Amino acid sequence: MAEVKVPTLGESIVEATIGQWLKSEGEAVESGEAIAELETDKVNVEVIAEEAGVLASIVKQAGETVGIGDVIAVIDVGATAAAPAAAGTAAAPSGVTADAGATQQPAAAGTVPAAQPAPAASVAPATPAPLGVRATPSVRRAALEQGVDLSQVQSGRVELAHLAARTPAAPAGGSTASGSAAAAPDANASRPDEERVRMSRRRITIAKRLVEAQHTAAMLTTFNEVDMSAVMDVRKRRKDNFKEKHGVGLGFMSFFTKAVVGALKQFPRLNAEIQGDDMIIKHHYDIGIAVATEGGLVVPVVRDADRLSFAGIEREIASLAARARENKLGIEDLQGGTFTITNGGTFGSLFSTPILNAPQVGILGMHGIVNRPVAVNGQVEIRPMMYIALSYDHRIVDGSEAVRFLVAVKQMIEDPESLLIEG
Structure with missing residues (x-):
């Protein structure tokens, strides 16, 4: 494993912000290839991979502030990216074992299937990003939680902020899936016709x-x-x-x-x-x-x-x-x-x-x-x-x-x- 650290950025610059990841976890990385972009108060700087392999983990997410020498990712040196799963199948996430005997039966028309207890400490698999769409693992998880189909997103890099506009509306009546009332709106939230945009480091x-x-x-x-x-x-x-x-x-x-x-x-x-x-x-x-x-x-x-x-x-x-x-x-x-x-x-x-x-x-x-x-x-x-x-x-x-x-x-x-x- 090789750690990817924040490089020296220049005189008087001691920290930066992760602007965007150019690679996602599990993607192959070539030596000398840019894998992330840092925003400083003066210029944007690309972080270059010094080893070839697979981006094993992203330690610092987009928007986080990092200092010189901080570890922001880990590369599995010499590894190769796993081939995509065959159509119609999905690989089980690491650490979670599928029940070979369990099958899912469709619910009868007009009935509501009984809720199944979730296995302890299980993790929902992140939805894979379709071809031409780049999304970090955190974005994929957010898309799954919010019911957003990434295949409907136009090609390009998907940010967390982009998912808000695509989140499905709550069911009529204001009740949640569990039947409890919806949470009261945040008094500090912006109006629907306002947009909150985080300022860049520059x-x-x-x-x-x-x-x-x-x-x-x-x-x-x-x-x-x-x-x-x-x-x-x-x-x-x-x-x-x-x-x-x-x-x-x-x-x-x-x-x-x-x-x-x-x-x-x-x-x-x-x-x-x-x-x-x-x-x-x-x-x-x-x-x-x-x-x-x-x-x-x-x-x-x-x-x-x-x-x-x-x-x-x-x-x-x-x-x-x-x-x-x-x-x-x-x-x-x-x-x-x-x-x-x-x-x-x-x-x-x-x-x-x-x-x-x-x-x-x-x-x-x-x-x-x-x-x-x-x-x-x-x-x-x-x-x-x-x-x-x-x-x-x-x-x-x-x-x-x-x-x-x-x-x-x-x-x-x-x-x-x-x-x-x-x-």
């Missing part, structure tokens, strides 16, 4: 960290607006040649990343963090780019953004965003950022106050581009305008620094040629 961690950021930092936000005419003109003229030459589109993020780097060089305390009574001012520029995924917001990091060209930044952002949405980011992709950029404009946001990504002390929020009337040289013109917001930690960043930082970003975006010098 969502729980996001919630905790956002609240911590609000409680530990003296967070303020300052705002400005940017005329995007010049950047949009550059993109219009250059985007086709840029994509043909570099194989990636020329987006707004490379302009803002360059502008942020240039502004951070002018105001270095926005590229710092607080450790006790010290400020750690960083002279490297690892810019986090917030990416919305199905599981929640993640912030992968573009390393050494000051050393990358526009094409290099665009390629790195595209790669990180794709891997984030495919849940393929590694722990190292999310650690060590010095400043963050978030773009709510992709979802239509016009104005917002971004929350700090601790322990960073600054975050820039981009928003939607809207044609608005503005005064230009004494004349009213329609220009594509964007509101930008800088949230900062007032413990080490003064208001004047924050305002001038945002003005520097604004000036570089409105004069893209300056990005070649400042960024």
Whole structure:
């Protein structure tokens, strides 16, 4: 037998949640094959079998919290999976002996068969999952207890939560099989038109960290607006040649990343963090780019953004965003950022106050581009305008620094040629 343990998950991560089992008890497992998925506060990690054999037992079920080194399953090394039972027959569960002389007679019409006493300590066999449907032993047992036919479930993985909607309704009259009255409804239960969904570990961690950021930092936000005419003109003229030459589109993020780097060089305390009574001012520029995924917001990091060209930044952002949405980011992709950029404009946001990504002390929020009337040289013109917001930690960043930082970003975006010098 070989124990399957929770692997080391990365710096500062000491526990995880069993997200789902990719194998069920009794299934064959190959060496190097993923058998379970762990949810951490940053990424999801697959647990890989180091030995080939049969998954003998699952020690930790989906939804349970586990620590580094915890045993979550046992593999019977070298064993082979048992062949499925022939049609119409079912193997007796381990430890339970069938009575060879006992036969079950159908009840006469209109009569109720006498209740048969259950053998002491007997265990009801779990219903086998049909071909194409994956269900853990606990799900099979729940299906049997609730009278759910797994053969009627569409192909895919069946979770305990899915069985609730398929549980047969109670008999008319509200009585149970034994004739006793049904239990009173739980006062804390949700209404029929409400759904209770357990938050994922990532969502729980996001919630905790956002609240911590609000409680530990003296967070303020300052705002400005940017005329995007010049950047949009550059993109219009250059985007086709840029994509043909570099194989990636020329987006707004490379302009803002360059502008942020240039502004951070002018105001270095926005590229710092607080450790006790010290400020750690960083002279490297690892810019986090917030990416919305199905599981929640993640912030992968573009390393050494000051050393990358526009094409290099665009390629790195595209790669990180794709891997984030495919849940393929590694722990190292999310650690060590010095400043963050978030773009709510992709979802239509016009104005917002971004929350700090601790322990960073600054975050820039981009928003939607809207044609608005503005005064230009004494004349009213329609220009594509964007509101930008800088949230900062007032413990080490003064208001004047924050305002001038945002003005520097604004000036570089409105004069893209300056990005070649400042960024």
